[in-house]
Amino acid sequence: EAEVAQSPRYKITEKSQAVAFWCDPISGHATLYWYRQILGQGPELLVQFQDESVVDDSQLPKDRFSAERLKGVDSTLKIQPAELGDSAMYLCASSRQGSTGELFFGEGSRLTVL
Amino acid sequence: AQSVAQPEDQVNVAEGNPLTVKCTYSVSGNPYLFWYVQYPNRGLQFLLKYITGDNLVKGSYGFEAEFNKSQTSFHLKKPSALVSDSALYFCAVRALYNQGGKLIFGQGTELSVKP
Numbered sequence: 713e714a715e716v717a718q719s720p721r722y723k724i725t726e727k728s729q730a731v732a733f734w735c736d737p738i739s740g741h742a743t744l745y746w747y748r749q750i751l752g753q754g755p756e757l758l759v760q761f762q763d764e765s766v767v768d769d770s771q772l773p774k775d776r777f778s779a780e781r782l783k784g785v786d787s788t789l790k791i792q793p794a795e796l797g798d799s800a801m802y803l804c805a806s807s808r809q810g811s812t813g814e815l816f817f818g819e820g821s822r823l824t825v826l
Numbered sequence: 827a828q829s830v831a832q833p834e835d836q837v838n839v840a841e842g843n844p845l846t847v848k849c850t851y852s853v854s855g856n857p858y859l860f861w862y863v864q865y866p867n868r869g870l871q872f873l874l875k876y877i878t879g880d881n882l883v884k885g886s887y888g889f890e891a892e893f894n895k896s897q898t899s900f901h902l903k904k905p906s907a908l909v910s911d912s913a914l915y916f917c918a919v920r921a922l923y924n925q926g927g928k929l930i931f932g933q934g935t936e937l938s939v940k941p
Contacts, residue, residue: 716869753933757928814860820869
């Protein structure tokens with residue numbers, strides 16, 4: 713069964729450092745999402761792509777976060793500089809274009825900022 | 827604005843007993859509703875969804891959910907709980923008119939099933 717691939721699974725960094733997460737969605741899925749899940753809370757959308765275009769990045773802290781999906785396939789989420797409050801699970805998900813909403817999630821990347 | 831509320835942070839049930847995890851939602855127009863499950867340090871797994879039609883939706887692992895439009899609820903149920911059902915459960919909503927839009931998740935309910 714096809715899966716959403718994410719790396720790294722775990723990342724420990726010091727504040728003010730740069731960190732990057734990578735996601736490879738299920739083949740053929742045009743829509744890609746990055747969610748942030750703080751411990752004890754539900755996931756919150758950071759950015760949504762339709763192919764290579766950003767559809768929604770209203771909750772992305774653009775002063776330090778950036779995301780790209782240059783060829784409309786895999787995607788990278790970057791944080792620079794990292795802050796203590798960025799410690800969270802970063803989840804990537806994908807869905808078929810025009811789907812009724814079922815998202816397929818990767819295993820997530822857990823970030824700890826010291 | 828869309829929102830989801832899961833009023834219980836934790837639900838405890840004995841193995842073999844029925845379980846209910848509650849969810850209420852707020853959305854303009856008709857909703858798409860979803861349940862996901864998350865095991866420790868893992869991503870979210872899809873359980874079931876309501877789009878339209880029968881108010882009782884059946885999903886994976888014996889779970890089902892009942893859509894109640896008048897009460898704006900979408901409670902998750904299972905007739906007989908298993909210890910392996912212990913996990914974090916999330917309810918999510920998307921407005922029907924916004925088919926390409928994001929899912930809004932609740933804060934999650936931790937289900938604990940004891941032997």
